[in-house]
Amino acid sequence: MTTISAGPDATSDSPGVRHVKRPTPLRESVYEALTEMIIDGTLERGRHLVEVELAGMLGVSRQPVREALQRLNNEGWVDLRPGFGAMVHVPAEDEVDQLLAARAALESESARLAARNPDKDAVAKLKELCKVGAGLQESGDIDGAVRTNAELHGLITEMSGNRFLVDFAGQVDRRVRWYYTPVAPVRGAASWREHTRLVKAISDGDEDKAAQIMREHTEHTRKAYHELQAGAAPEQTPVVEKKPTRRRRTTD
Amino acid sequence: MTTISAGPDATSDSPGVRHVKRPTPLRESVYEALTEMIIDGTLERGRHLVEVELAGMLGVSRQPVREALQRLNNEGWVDLRPGFGAMVHVPAEDEVDQLLAARAALESESARLAARNPDKDAVAKLKELCKVGAGLQESGDIDGAVRTNAELHGLITEMSGNRFLVDFAGQVDRRVRWYYTPVAPVRGAASWREHTRLVKAISDGDEDKAAQIMREHTEHTRKAYHELQAGAAPEQTPVVEKKPTRRRRTTD
């Protein structure tokens, strides 16, 4: 949930203890709501986010919104300009590359560690996810396939048993998901074949192979993104053009 | 500075433009102050941090303190318990391992990318840092050596040209520095020899070698930490034992 800390819900205390749901702080809900709105495009890239506006929109006061915005800023979803406000982040062209490079490092290491300790149940779940994902892909449910993809990658990082890899890879994955969804349709089928090979390597405990497949997998994703980009957007698409619709001064 | 975003101070605009220093937001200063106090031990592990107390201590109001605390929570320096407050994080025993495993992945990838594009000036700076660091180590200035070590690692990640690696590795490094400082004395000399070899590999543009040396380097650090730990604390050292010293019921 948080970035690094040992999330209180991630801790598996002695089996049998079930913490009752603690009332989620508003800032958390606001944070979730905003990321969701950014990912699904309700809040377009470059859009000017005004605290009171969001507060009204979500039915809370400025405070939780501020706190959520700062977290969003820290994680790169929005850019905070002092004295002006927050803008939904507009990705630079080289950003996806860097994101995927980081992901390659994080997740290939995760895959290696997962293969080093291939828990039976987890591997079964992986196989299940592969099957489901390929099915969704084939049936054209792109959104579902992307979500399943995220779930699979998430599970693999968790199998690494490394809290930090989980957190970092989680952040990166969510960002990738934001940029990547339009690419998924073309990339899909091959991607799921690779997943299947990857799961096999993990299940066999073949560290090097698992790490390498994951690395290549990410690399293929990167290539697919670029090909699509080159083909689809030869003309500059100006994403940012949301003039804040200033009110006239005189009339009202 | 922040976690992922393109830090506004990291941007090197067209040469010649010199942004006047903008008054740093208070929350930033508070954040810095608190991490410093945590690292140097002024705020002991497990200590309960009270907002108004810190606010008074730093001469600001609650709000900036809250914002700083939330960031500290996101980055794992403190644990925030809803309705109760923040406690300075108490590291689990396996945490250093996980931290160093993550660091191995992040920095060995960084070293690889740095070697792929070994900027002349940066390499010169690296060599300089190696010399300085070894000197400090020899002269017994541990604090300085640790700082120089951080600087060297930081520069290498920056040479990767990958904003995300820089951010993540930066976070991890700061955390490592927190746990690691007591280990530095014993580890020092060998560490700086490895640095020298690493810099040579980068300067030669030998990707694989650079990545591997960095990985082994981190692994050695991990081993050193464990040896020290095993030697210095054979008896369980309960860091958190603030049993509330239950008062006897009868006598007083």
Add this chain to the structure above:
DNA sequence: AAATGGCACTTGGTAGACAGTCTACCAAGT
């Protein structure tokens, strides 16, 4: 057409208030 001045808007920070919750403690009951 470009510089200038002014204005509206937004954030950053402060202060105070209040409900909900967490902890500790105490007392009575079993």
Add this chain to the structure above:
DNA sequence: ACTTGGTAGACTGTCTACCAAGTGCCATTT
């Protein structure tokens, strides 16, 4: 001796109101 119930204090989470300072835009002036 152990559990239960109750009480009190402390602290957070959230809201409201407010002010100073900074930012960007517009209209006017040059």
